[in-house]
Amino acid sequence: MKKLFTLCSSLAFLLMASGAFAQSIPPSILRFHQRCILIDTHNDVLSELSMQGYDISHKLNTGNTDLPRLKEGGVDAQFFSIWCDGSYGKGTAFNYANREIDSLMSIIKRNPDKIVLAKNYEDIMHDVHHHKIAALIGVEGGHMIEGRLDYLDSLYKRGMRYMTLTWNNSNGWATSAVDETGHRDSLKHLGLTDFGKEVVHRMNQLGVMVDLAHVGRQTFFDAIHTSSKPIIVSHSCVYKICPVPRNLMDDQIRAVKRNGGVICVNFYSGFVDSNYQHKVDAFIAEYRPQVDSLKHLKHESANDAVFEILTPEQKQSLRPPLSLLIDHIDYIVKMIGVDYVGIGSDFDGAESYPVGMDDVTDYPEITAALLQRGYSKKDIRKILGGNVLRVVRENMD
Numbered sequence: 509m510k511k512l513f514t515l516c517s518s519l520a521f522l523l524m525a526s527g528a529f530a531q532s533i534p535p536s537i538l539r540f541h542q543r544c545i546l547i548d549t550h551n552d553v554l555s556e557l558s559m560q561g562y563d564i565s566h567k568l569n570t571g572n573t574d575l576p577r578l579k580e581g582g583v584d585a586q587f588f589s590i591w592c593d594g595s596y597g598k599g600t601a602f603n604y605a606n607r608e609i610d611s612l613m614s615i616i617k618r619n620p621d622k623i624v625l626a627k628n629y630e631d632i633m634h635d636v637h638h639h640k641i642a643a644l645i646g647v648e649g650g651h652m653i654e655g656r657l658d659y660l661d662s663l664y665k666r667g668m669r670y671m672t673l674t675w676n677n678s679n680g681w682a683t684s685a686v687d688e689t690g691h692r693d694s695l696k697h698l699g700l701t702d703f704g705k706e707v708v709h710r711m712n713q714l715g716v717m718v719d720l721a722h723v724g725r726q727t728f729f730d731a732i733h734t735s736s737k738p739i740i741v742s743h744s745c746v747y748k749i750c751p752v753p754r755n756l757m758d759d760q761i762r763a764v765k766r767n768g769g770v771i772c773v774n775f776y777s778g779f780v781d782s783n784y785q786h787k788v789d790a791f792i793a794e795y796r797p798q799v800d801s802l803k804h805l806k807h808e809s810a811n812d813a814v815f816e817i818l819t820p821e822q823k824q825s826l827r828p829p830l831s832l833l834i835d836h837i838d839y840i841v842k843m844i845g846v847d848y849v850g851i852g853s854d855f856d857g858a859e860s861y862p863v864g865m866d867d868v869t870d871y872p873e874i875t876a877a878l879l880q881r882g883y884s885k886k887d888i889r890k891i892l893g894g895n896v897l898r899v900v901r902e903n904m905d
């Protein structure tokens with residue numbers, strides 16, 4: 509998901525309003541949570557705040573993420589998403605990706621005692637040991653290499669350690685979930701082209717994880733059959749629970765197990781709860797004239813526009829319970845075992861998250877909910893980071 513920056517102030521208000529619902533977590537669970545290695549595979553704070561001039565070195569009263577809050581939430585390693593939409597193409601997309609990486613580097617440079625760029629398993633473990641946040645780079649959208657393997661190599665040299673083959677827009681060599689489901693007839697090709705397969709081979713060679721969030725089913729299966737290394741799905745949920753094109757169907761979930769990869773669940777209410785979009789649509793219909801004028805004025809989606817209008821109470825009413833997010837983890841675990849699931853929050857990339865998941869300080873809620881669901885501490889360590897660490901190691905060593 510990606511939302512526009514204009515949401516921030518209203519979101520902050522909502523978050524303050526929703527704080528009253530948060531339950532306090534027993535100190536013993538907090539201590540266990542802090543001892544776990546927590547790796548989140550998808551966060552959009554660079555697009556949402558850093559590129560807009562905010563300094564996430566300090567605690568902010570807007571957005572979902574900053575360095576002090578990451579520490580508070582027990583985050584050990586964070587994949588920062590490098591993203592631009594499909595309006596960036598030849599001559600602009602690669603350049604934008606580099607500028608966004610620059611913004612991460614400048615955060616790292618200003619906070620050497622808090623955050624370090626990590627490029628492999630050893631780096632992550634070294635940073636964890638020294639109580640610093642390991643920052644990793646994930647490029648969300650293959651269009652940012654502009655069809656050039658030398659650009660792929662160049663982003664790798666700057667630290668890119670996963671690349672999502674597509675964002676919502678298809679590129680010349682891979683088709684997206686949105687296009688494969690919504691605009692299938694207008695596609696020039698379906699799935700991965702021969703060049704797309706070359707891209708996957710090169711990523712395997714370099715040690716850049718192949719990320720299959722956002723891609724269409726055809727691209728998904730083409731890529732997973734092409735990749736010689738375990739893939740990741742950096743921020744997606746279960747289609748059976750919430751049937752949207754961005755979520756994974758059962759045969760895709762089973763394919764991830766066969767490949768040895770990992771599915772990192774997304775916290776976005778619209779991917780967690782099958783009723784969410786219906787409820788949002790009802791509000792959009794109710795406020796149609798204001799939504800239309802905001803869409804026109806700010807070039808934003810109807811969801812983003814209506815979130816500027818809704819009251820905190822109305823926004824709260826749209827949020828699914830945290831238990832529904834845990835259901836997605838549970839579904840994957842029951843189907844393929846506990847070794848293939850992780851966390852890919854999409855914080856700062858969506859307009860709504862389940863009750864209790866207000867920002868990156870709320871990860872302990874996940875740990876508490878998993879314990880309550882009967883998960884062992886060993887299994888929780890795998891879900892919070894162990895499984896992603898395994899895939900990192902198998903790709904980069």
Ligand SMILES: [Zn+2]
Pocket residue numbers: 509510648722743857
């Ligand atoms: Zn995304």
